[in-house]
Amino acid sequence: MSIVHSAAAANPVLEPVLTVENMVVAYGSAAQPVYAVDHVSFSLRPGEMMGVIGESGCGKSTMAYALMNLLPSSARMVGGRISMQGVGDISGLSEREWEVIRGSKIAMVFQAAQSMFNPLMQLGKQMKNVLNAHRVNVAEGMERGRQLLKKAQLDPDRVLRAYPHELSGGMRQRVSVVFSILLKPDLLILDEPTTALDVLSQNTVLELISELRRDTPVTTMFITHDFSVVASLSDRIAVMYAGKLVEIAPTKDIYKNPQHPYTAALTRAIPELDAPLTDLVAIPGQPPNLADPPPGCRFAPRCPLAIDQCRNEDPPWTTDAVNNGVACWRSGEQPEVMDVE
Numbered sequence: 001m002s003i004v005h006s007a008a009a010a011n012p013v014l015e016p017v018l019t020v021e022n023m024v025v026a027y028g029s030a031a032q033p034v035y036a037v038d039h040v041s042f043s044l045r046p047g048e049m050m051g052v053i054g055e056s057g058c059g060k061s062t063m064a065y066a067l068m069n070l071l072p073s074s075a076r077m078v079g080g081r082i083s084m085q086g087v088g089d090i091s092g093l094s095e096r097e098w099e100v101i102r103g104s105k106i107a108m109v110f111q112a113a114q115s116m117f118n119p120l121m122q123l124g125k126q127m128k129n130v131l132n133a134h135r136v137n138v139a140e141g142m143e144r145g146r147q148l149l150k151k152a153q154l155d156p157d158r159v160l161r162a163y164p165h166e167l168s169g170g171m172r173q174r175v176s177v178v179f180s181i182l183l184k185p186d187l188l189i190l191d192e193p194t195t196a197l198d199v200l201s202q203n204t205v206l207e208l209i210s211e212l213r214r215d216t217p218v219t220t221m222f223i224t225h226d227f228s229v230v231a232s233l234s235d236r237i238a239v240m241y242a243g244k245l246v247e248i249a250p251t252k253d254i255y256k257n258p259q260h261p262y263t264a265a266l267t268r269a270i271p272e273l274d275a276p277l278t279d280l281v282a283i284p285g286q287p288p289n290l291a292d293p294p295p296g297c298r299f300a301p302r303c304p305l306a307i308d309q310c311r312n313e314d315p316p317w318t319t320d321a322v323n324n325g326v327a328c329w330r331s332g333e334q335p336e337v338m339d340v341e
């Protein structure tokens with residue numbers, strides 16, 4: 001795969017499409033909250049793709065669901081602010097207002113296993129319903145849908161007549177991607193869109209995403225537990241660990257010069273950005289139980305560089321002039337110590 005970073009993303013001066021400030025999301029009761037997203041702040045620039053990586057259970061999906069205002073009833077956003085270009089603060093909108101925003105402003109593609117489709121309705125009817133719900137001219141919208149399906153290497157007639165189960169998992173996921181951009185959203189969230197697929201289908205979905213972004217570079221957040229999936233597609237990478245953001249940097253810096261030991265461990269197994277996909281080097285241990293996280297830095301119990309300070313004090317999130325950042329007491333010392341070449 002070649003690197004297809006978008007030109008717009010190189011310009012950090014443009015007003016962000018999405019700004020998240022101090023997002024906190026808790027599961028469980030107010031008396032015993034489990035913080036799955038803990039003071040997360042970042043912004044997305046027009047047209048950029050940001051990869052969000054981290055092991056399973058680190059809060060990536062919870063953050064995505066909070067951005068879509070689709071949290072399950074057991075969770076709530078208890079702190080922070082989400083604002084979108086042209087809309088302003090969206091964290092306080094009513095469900096009615098969200099119905100307008102979801103799909104047209106922010107769209108999401110879920111893991112293939114959790115299909116977004118109604119199993120009992122032909123896909124063409126579902127496409128019409130989406131267009132009607134958003135008061136889009138149906139003839140024009142369906143024509144756009146057909147063009148997008150062709151781009152996805154799918155036969156529009158066949159797909160629009162089909163029920164979801166009549167398509168393979170990979171085809172269905174490509175149709176999900178088509179539905180997600182049907183209304184030309186300003187922000188696209190992809191949550192492990194290829195995780196449940198075989199390698200061949202994974203590649204067709206990744207190719208579709210990269211092809212669509214070549215035409216119109218929609219601002220995209222691509223969530224995955226596998227760095228190699230997003231390494232060649234993303235302009236920047238955000239790394240999450242145990243509910244916290246631990247690093248954000250341009251993809252090449254994340255790979256060549258990781259500032260956080262967790263980032264280094266996640267990316268170490270990949271020798272070159274263009275190399276074939278490889279498995280991650282296993283990091284000994286596992287993320288903490290968020291119901292009872294360790295004091296200090298949450299990665300300290302697994303970190304080869306941890307000192308006493310790391311085990312006692314939570315490292316602050318420190319950002320640079322263009323909103324990249326890191327939360328690590330030892331980030332300055334890292335490159336030499338962690339050099340594995």
Ligand SMILES: Nc1ncnc2c1ncn2[C@@H]1O[C@H](COP(=O)(O)OP(=O)(O)O)[C@@H](O)[C@H]1O
Pocket residue numbers: 027028034036054055056057058059060061062063072074289290291
């Ligand atoms: N339905 C739930 N009820 C209670 N806690 C949950 C639920 N779903 C997720 N969590 C908590 O939130 C954490 C983050 O989950 P999730 O956002 O799904 O992580 P990721 O997408 O990174 O795998 C989990 O480790 C767990 O502690």
Ligand SMILES: [Mg+2]
Pocket residue numbers: 060061062192
């Ligand atoms: Mg997830």
